[in-house]
Amino acid sequence: MSDKARALFDALDLDHDGTLTRTEVIVALREKGPTLAARGVIPFWGVGGDDASAALFDAADQNGDRVLSPEEFAAVVDRRFGW
Numbered sequence: 001m002s003d004k005a006r007a008l009f010d011a012l013d014l015d016h017d018g019t020l021t022r023t024e025v026i027v028a029l030r031e032k033g034p035t036l037a038a039r040g041v042i043p044f045w046g047v048g049g050d051d052a053s054a055a056l057f058d059a060a061d062q063n064g065d066r067v068l069s070p071e072e073f074a075a076v077v078d079r080r081f082g083w
Contacts, residue, residue, distance in 0.1 A: 002083040004083045008036065008041055011032055011036055012025055021066065022054060026057070033046075033047035042081065046080070046081055059080075060075065062075070
């Protein structure tokens with residue numbers, strides 16, 4: 001997992017349980033996305049609406065268990081954001 005993917009995962013893990021739910025991803029990107037982009041944690045074009053956040057979650061949930069492990073998350077964001 002890249003350092004950038006780890007930083008983003010940690011920022012989105014609102015309950016700090018080591019996994020991400022669909023709701024966490026949507027809410028966290030809505031509330032924190034612009035700040036994360038301004039700090040360089042994610043590219044500005046990576047901050048989308050709720051539909052884009054849900055699509056990111058769906059793309060990353062490879063095993064369909066409705067939670068993202070750090071590895072599932074990193075596999076998608078490292079590729080999508082070019083990290």
